[in-house]
Amino acid sequence: MAGKQVHTTYSKQAGNWRNVSAGSSRPAKVYDTKVQAQTAGRQQAINNKTEHVVHNQNGQIASRNSYGGDPHPPKG
Numbered sequence: 001m002a003g004k005q006v007h008t009t010y011s012k013q014a015g016n017w018r019n020v021s022a023g024s025s026r027p028a029k030v031y032d033t034k035v036q037a038q039t040a041g042r043q044q045a046i047n048n049k050t051e052h053v054v055h056n057q058n059g060q061i062a063s064r065n066s067y068g069g070d071p072h073p074p075k076g
Contacts, residue, residue, distance in 0.1 A: 006045045008055060012057075019041040041054070
């Protein structure tokens with residue numbers, strides 16, 4: 001992929017949602033709701049032509065979407 005993955009995660013300590021680029025320890029921005037964080041994370045991934053990974057509150061991956069730069073696109 002062209003850039004780093006964008007992860008939308010929940011912080012139990014702070015009680016908020018955040019978008020963090022893979023390899024970074026600090027969030028780009030924090031949000032009150034998952035919907036707000038997902039929307040911003042999706043746009044960040046689209047702009048960077050990378051993958052957006054959304055996590056549930058317990059940390060499990062809920063969904064992932066690739067926005068360009070996919071090295072193995074499916075046929076057909």
